Amino acid sequence: MQARYVLVGNSAASLAAIDWIRKFDGSGPILLINREKGVAYSRVALPYFVSGERSLESILIRQRPDYERLGVTLLEDAEVTTLDPAVRALSLADGRRVEYEKLLLATGSEVVVPPIGGLEQCPHHHLWTLEDAIGMKKAAETAKRAVVIGGGFIGMLAAEALRKRAMDLTIVEMADQLMPQLLDAEGGKIFERAVRDAGVDLRLGTQVSAVGANGKGVRVTLSVGGTIDTDLLVVAAGVRPNLGCVGNGVIEKGRGIRVNERMETSQPGIYAAGDVAESADFVSGVPTVHAIWPTAVDQGRIAGANMAGRPVAYPGSLGMNVVGLFKVTLAQVGRFREAAGDVIEVSGSGGGQHYRKVVIDPAGTMVGAMYLGDENGVAEMGVIHHAIKRREPWRQFVAYGERRGASYAAMLARAPKPLPPGTR
């Protein structure tokens, strides 16, 4: 098999790459290789599928005619095993060979399986693929109690989905804080209270030493002593870049696949985007893996344009995330943990349910922000997000707040116009 463009992976980065390849090359054949079966689905929506709020149909983000319309051949249930950049070819697990002119590696992340005794033999669930979600939903239909190992992003989303199904919940987290991806220590404390208030049995600073089958259920043994019996065990110890197909050292990698500002790897003609790629962080400039949907879309677009011969540079990935959990909304942009010399602007902490922090570097530039509160505060975080993107000084952002309004007004009414009819 061969194609001008070969894309590996069928989620945010690949789909964005297809759109932008087609902006600049209307006809070059595209072959999309995916190790899962079926059309693209939204990973972000999986917890809402598990909770029963959304149907399987509504979380699919492409239909088969969409691929056809864009001239994309979909190769499902196919795993790339090795790359041979010297001859611009790759091999699949079933022995087939695929030749490409331009290759995009958008293989995403894979779940980290923690070293817990007995886990392999014990029934448990992850929440990463659609298959995982279908399995968890089925199990949740009969289960009454659940234990979630991991109080990070996926663990908490899984917990929230199961809470909506009215299950008795225990969350075991080895660190002293929940959601370190979105919250500092102060925010962590406020959030922890909200989770406990929701009736969750929360065990922080606790490790699981072993798990084992116990009748129809599972028995979880804690490192601090004691056991918990449960019907459903969820393991969410994080994810890491899925580097399976670049194992033979042909491509430079750190935590993920290293890419330059055109999303090209150390091998000419091979690009990487999304969770698997390690590109410059917008704030620090340090190569970083940002396993988030918006970064995958941005990087996919940049990769697509460059693959199609249009040089476009990526300004770096600005981390951003938002999630509603246990009736609290959490959001984060950029670097929200202050370093030495930074100034922070905090509003509404101290026991309340509202907490916002903006981090300003020694030069006075906004570099990050964190928010915890109700849903509508997120809109303001959006305005802050774009100020960070413009590398705006905090003083300017505050003192000339009205200018934002003024420039917006100018945008809405670009030229002087007669007053609307009916003017008094």
Added chain:
Amino acid sequence: MKQIVVYQERCTACRECEMACSYYHEDAFVPAYSRIRVQDFYEEQFYQPMVCVHCADAPCATVCPTVAILREPDGQVRVHDDRCIGCKMCLLACPFGVMGFTPEKGLAHNCDMCDGDPQCVKFCVPNALAYEEVETGANARQKFAAAIAKQAATGGSPA
């Protein structure tokens, strides 16, 4: 496309628009439900109604992980309730802070121009809001470029 145009200098921050919007969409007079919000800078006596401008490359639509935000044939950017999961990524992506959220429904919303009969415009007493045909970004840029070219060719004023 037809869009809500703001004549900022006429706004008095009376907030009738917020009430009209909230009542039309949510059957309740709750400013927080309104898709148009008046930002006030009382010390400067500067009032700015803020509402979705249906951006050309809309950041809300770009980041939406469920393809719930789409550009409609008439040009407007619309949230499709049946696909929205309420993740709020669009609120975090909007540079103008005009994406909103209804907690009771768990859905994001922007200005949908009341399907062609915007209530905020109808109820705006000082006529600070209008529903008018606006130039698209591409048109405006082309006109600007043409004016510059004309100036270079004729040595006259770009206008």
